[in-house]
Amino acid sequence: MSLALGGRQILKDVGLHVSRGEVLGLIGPNGAGKTSLFEVLSGRYVAQSGRVVLDGSDVTRQDIVRRSRRGLARTFQSPVVPSALTVGETFRAARMAYLPFRSRHEAEWAARLVNLTVPWSRPAGSLDTFDRRKLLLACLLMRRPKVLLMDEPASGLINTEIDELDLLLRTLVDEYHLAVIVIEHRLELLEALADRVTVLNLGEVIAEGTPQGVFADPAVRAAYFEGTG
Numbered sequence: 001m002s003l004a005l006g007g008r009q010i011l012k013d014v015g016l017h018v019s020r021g022e023v024l025g026l027i028g029p030n031g032a033g034k035t036s037l038f039e040v041l042s043g044r045y046v047a048q049s050g051r052v053v054l055d056g057s058d059v060t061r062q063d064i065v066r067r068s069r070r071g072l073a074r075t076f077q078s079p080v081v082p083s084a085l086t087v088g089e090t091f092r093a094a095r096m097a098y099l100p101f102r103s104r105h106e107a108e109w110a111a112r113l114v115n116l117t118v119p120w121s122r123p124a125g126s127l128d129t130f131d132r133r134k135l136l137l138a139c140l141l142m143r144r145p146k147v148l149l150m151d152e153p154a155s156g157l158i159n160t161e162i163d164e165l166d167l168l169l170r171t172l173v174d175e176y177h178l179a180v181i182v183i184e185h186r187l188e189l190l191e192a193l194a195d196r197v198t199v200l201n202l203g204e205v206i207a208e209g210t211p212q213g214v215f216a217d218p219a220v221r222a223a224y225f226e227g228t229g
């Protein structure tokens with residue numbers, strides 16, 4: 001797919017796929033186009049060319065809500081929670097956000113899955129970064145998505161939290177057979193987590209393969225360490 005914004009070419013013939021039961025790491029230096037690619041996949045930006053296929057169906061012309069209903073979920077780098085609501089009220093709002101409504105039981109299941117242990121009476125705005133991420137992720141998981149797009153889920157977390165996050169993502173992939181794409185700009189964080197890695201630089205795919213193979217690639221090292229691409 002290709003994407004132009006404000007007269008600038010942001011993505012050039014970028015192609016990628018992820019299968020159920022697989023974590024695809026999406027890496028690249030600042031401004032490479034990673035977040036823009038998520039916007040195209042989730043339906044906020046419309047690409048000038050190319051198609052988005054979800055679980056065998058062409059969703060290129062479908063909006064964000066229809067893609068969500070078909071099983072696409074997306075998290076943002078900044079975990080913005082509704083600060084006027086408690087954790088329980090946030091879950092309730094997510095359960096009722098669109099049809100089919102979800103039960104309280106499903107919200108409790110999702111909270112357990114992400115190991116969100118805070119009292120539901122706590123204001124969502126009082127949670128730390130990791131608990132906010134868990135809350136938002138649980139709100140998505142209660143709808144049983146097939147594909148999960150995560151924009152820098154490890155940013156702002158300490159090492160033990162990153163280990164817990166990795167375990168959770170592997171559980172979602174290995175036991176619940178989600179397809180997960182994770183944006184991360186620190187190469188080393190994807191080594192343990194990702195099955196495959198795609199590297200973007202200046203809007204183009206410059207490498208793809210196993211984490212080890214990609215990290216050894218001279219073009220990737222040049223893009224990262226010399227900033228030349």
Ligand SMILES: Nc1ncnc2c1ncn2[C@@H]1O[C@H](COP(=O)(O)OP(=O)(O)OP(=O)(O)O)[C@@H](O)[C@H]1O
Nearest residue numbers: 005006010028029030031032033034035036037185
């Ligand atoms: N709405 C927009 N209009 C014009 N240009 C945009 C828009 N959104 C993003 N860009 C530009 O597109 C390029 C890619 O940005 P994007 O945020 O997708 O990169 P990224 O790889 O996610 O970077 P980072 O790691 O810094 O988040 C940047 O040069 C950015 O300035």
